[in-house]
Amino acid sequence: TNLDNSTDTTNTTTNLDNSTATTIAMNSSYTTGGVNESSTTSIMNSTTTAASSNGSITGTTQGPIFVPAPSYNSTKEPTKPPLPEELREVFSRPNQNEGKEFWMKKGQDELTKSLQMTLNTNKAKNVILFLGDGLGIPTIVASRIYKGQLQKVSGEEQELYFETFPYVGLSKTYCVDKQVPDSASTGTAYLTGVKANFQTLGVDSSVQLGNCSTVTEESKVTSIAQWALDAGMRAGIVSSTRITHATPAASYAHSSHRDYECDEMIPAEMKQLCPHIKDIARQLIEDEPGKRFHVILGGGYQCFNGNVSNSTGDPVDEQDCQRQDGRDLFQQWQDDKKAEGKTFSAVRTKSDLLSDKVNDSEYLLGLFANSHLPYEFEKLKMGLDMPSLEDMTKRAIQVLQQGDEGFFLLVEGGRIDHAHHEGTARKALEETLAFEDAVRAGVQMVDTEETLVVVTADHSHVMTINGYPLRGQSIIGLGDMGTDNLPYTTLMYTNGKGFKYKSLNSTHGGRWNISYDEVTDMEYEQLSAVPLDDETHGGEDVSIYAIGPMSHLFHGVHEQNYIAHVMGYAACIGANQDHCAEGNTASQTNNISSGLLLSLVILNYLTCLLFR
Ligand SMILES: [Zn+2]
Incomplete structure (x- = not known):
C-alpha cells in the first residue's frame, strides 16, 4: 500500500x-x-x-x-469540531515547473558554485561558535520547511541561513560512558577538545558523575575561551538559558555534576567530602577563565542572588538552583571590575542592554531572567523587556569588537532543546528560527575572511519526520x-x-x-x-556548518571533540600553533588543497561524461 x-x-x-x-x-x-x-x-x-x-x-x-x-x-x-481546514493546508511551490530543465539547471548552478570554491587559510582573528542545543538534523529540515511555509511557499526547497555556509561535517556526539549524551559532556567535548562522562563539566573521564573527590587539578580540561584569553583575545558567552546551564558552563566550569549551578544543589555529603567545592555560578565570577570574560549574557539570576521574586513572564524556578548562601554574585562581579579599574556594565533588561551607557563598556554582564529566558514567542506575546538571542548576539559582538585583539564568542540557542524535551515540536522550530536570526545577525557584523564561524549542535532529539x-x-x-x-x-x-x-x-x-x-x-x-515525562536526546550525528578561516577542516565525519581542535588551530590558540610561528598557514594545507583539486578534476571529468 x-x-x-x-x-x-x-x-x-x-x-x-x-x-x-x-x-x-x-x-x-x-x-x-x-x-x-x-x-x-x-x-x-x-x-x-x-x-x-x-x-x-x-x-x-x-x-x-x-x-x-x-x-x-x-x-x-x-x-471539538472536526479537523480545521487549515490543518490540511498545502503550500504551493515557488517554481511551478520542476521538470527536467529545472533540475538540470539547478544541479549545474550548484556545481559551478562548488568549482569556484577556494580555501581560506588565513589565521582566524575571531571565532564564533553558534550552538543550537538539541538542534539535530530532523529539526533543521523541519525548521527550513516551516520557515518557507510561514512565507506561504512549500518550504522543502528553502534553506536556513547557515545552510549556505561552504563547509559541512558531521559530529559524533556520544560521550565517554553513554551512547546518547547530555549537554554538559558534549559541551566539554567541543569547547575543550576532550570527551567526558555524562553530565560532567570541564573535566576528563577520570571524573565520576556526582563525585567531587574525583575532580583533581589533573582531571580539569581548559576551554577555547581560556585559550583565547591566554592569547590576549577577548572572550564572551551568550545563552538563552541560565548562564550556569550545561552549555555555557562548559566554557568556564569544572564540576563532577552539571546540576551544581549554585550552592543549593550541591548535596550536603559532597560539601562535607569536598569542603572547598565551588558551585558553577561562583566559578564564573571568581575563577579562571570566567572572571576574565568580557561578555556574559543570559538568564539564571537566581543562581547569583537568592533574593528573587516572581514577576510576569519571569517566574522563580523552584525546581532548580536558588542561591542560599546570601551572596550577591551579580554585585560581586561589579565590585571586582570596579576594583580592577575596568569600564563595565551590568544589566537586567533589554532596554538597559541596548542603551548607550553600555557602548563604551569593556566588560558586560547581563542576566535577564531568574531562570531561563522565556521562549522567543512568549517574550513577544507578553511584551517582556527581555532581549532576543539576536539582540544579545549583536551586543556581545559589538563589545568584543571594541578591542582589536580578536575574540572568541559562544552563542547558545538553548531552548530548542527544552521545547523538544516538552514534546512540543512547533516551539522547537520557532526557537530554531530565532537561532537562525542570531547567526545571520552575527555573521553580518564580521568579516568571514578573518572570522571563523561554526554552527553546530551538541546532540539531536528523538523527533522524526514521518512519511508521506x-x-x-x-x-x-x-x-x-x-x-x-x-x-x-x-x-x-x-x-x-x-x-x-x-x-x-x-x-x-x-x-x-x-x-x-x-x-x-x-x-x-x-x-x-x-x-516519558521528559523526551530524550537522540543519538545520531549532528551537523557542523562552517565558514571562514580553516572552515574546510570540517569535511567529513568527526568526533565531536575535534571541533575545539579546529577552532584553536584556526585562531592559533590552544594545542597546535606551530603553523602560526612559521607565518605560513598555507604550507600546512597543501595536502588538503591538492585533495580538493583532485576532487574538482574528478567532478569535471564526471560533468564531461554527463554531457557527452
Ligand atoms: Zn537536553
Whole structure:
C-alpha cells in the first residue's frame, strides 16, 4: 500500500499548482475524524485493520496492554469540531515547473558554485561558535520547511541561513560512558577538545558523575575561551538559558555534576567530602577563565542572588538552583571590575542592554531572567523587556569588537532543546528560527575572511519526520493515516509526553484519535511511542556548518571533540600553533588543497561524461 494507490491523491495533486494554499481532501475518514472511521477509503487503503465507529480496533485480541494515563482515558470523548481546514493546508511551490530543465539547471548552478570554491587559510582573528542545543538534523529540515511555509511557499526547497555556509561535517556526539549524551559532556567535548562522562563539566573521564573527590587539578580540561584569553583575545558567552546551564558552563566550569549551578544543589555529603567545592555560578565570577570574560549574557539570576521574586513572564524556578548562601554574585562581579579599574556594565533588561551607557563598556554582564529566558514567542506575546538571542548576539559582538585583539564568542540557542524535551515540536522550530536570526545577525557584523564561524549542535532529539506528506503540506500538521484509520502528524517523537491512547476496556487500548487535537498549536505535544515525562536526546550525528578561516577542516565525519581542535588551530590558540610561528598557514594545507583539486578534476571529468 502506498500513496500512489490511493484513490484520492489525484484530486490533491491537480490542485497543487493552482493556488498558494490549497485545501485538500485526503480521504473521508481524515476529514471527519472519529465520526466516520468505518470508511475504507483512507489514504493508506488499509485492508488489514478495520476500525469501528467508536474508534476501537476490531480483530485484535492480543493487543498491547496500556497503563491508564489520567489525561487520556476512554471517558474523554472528543467534543471539538472536526479537523480545521487549515490543518490540511498545502503550500504551493515557488517554481511551478520542476521538470527536467529545472533540475538540470539547478544541479549545474550548484556545481559551478562548488568549482569556484577556494580555501581560506588565513589565521582566524575571531571565532564564533553558534550552538543550537538539541538542534539535530530532523529539526533543521523541519525548521527550513516551516520557515518557507510561514512565507506561504512549500518550504522543502528553502534553506536556513547557515545552510549556505561552504563547509559541512558531521559530529559524533556520544560521550565517554553513554551512547546518547547530555549537554554538559558534549559541551566539554567541543569547547575543550576532550570527551567526558555524562553530565560532567570541564573535566576528563577520570571524573565520576556526582563525585567531587574525583575532580583533581589533573582531571580539569581548559576551554577555547581560556585559550583565547591566554592569547590576549577577548572572550564572551551568550545563552538563552541560565548562564550556569550545561552549555555555557562548559566554557568556564569544572564540576563532577552539571546540576551544581549554585550552592543549593550541591548535596550536603559532597560539601562535607569536598569542603572547598565551588558551585558553577561562583566559578564564573571568581575563577579562571570566567572572571576574565568580557561578555556574559543570559538568564539564571537566581543562581547569583537568592533574593528573587516572581514577576510576569519571569517566574522563580523552584525546581532548580536558588542561591542560599546570601551572596550577591551579580554585585560581586561589579565590585571586582570596579576594583580592577575596568569600564563595565551590568544589566537586567533589554532596554538597559541596548542603551548607550553600555557602548563604551569593556566588560558586560547581563542576566535577564531568574531562570531561563522565556521562549522567543512568549517574550513577544507578553511584551517582556527581555532581549532576543539576536539582540544579545549583536551586543556581545559589538563589545568584543571594541578591542582589536580578536575574540572568541559562544552563542547558545538553548531552548530548542527544552521545547523538544516538552514534546512540543512547533516551539522547537520557532526557537530554531530565532537561532537562525542570531547567526545571520552575527555573521553580518564580521568579516568571514578573518572570522571563523561554526554552527553546530551538541546532540539531536528523538523527533522524526514521518512519511508521506505531500510536497508543501504543512510541516506542523497532519501527515498521513495509519492502518488503524487514524491520522498521524508529520512530526512525531519516539518518546516523551505525547504518549496518548484510548482505553477500550480495562486491559486494551488503541491509538488516540488526533483528528480533534489542535495539532498546530504552539504547545501541542505530538504523539510519542513511549511515555516519558521528559523526551530524550537522540543519538545520531549532528551537523557542523562552517565558514571562514580553516572552515574546510570540517569535511567529513568527526568526533565531536575535534571541533575545539579546529577552532584553536584556526585562531592559533590552544594545542597546535606551530603553523602560526612559521607565518605560513598555507604550507600546512597543501595536502588538503591538492585533495580538493583532485576532487574538482574528478567532478569535471564526471560533468564531461554527463554531457557527452
Ligand atoms: Zn537536553
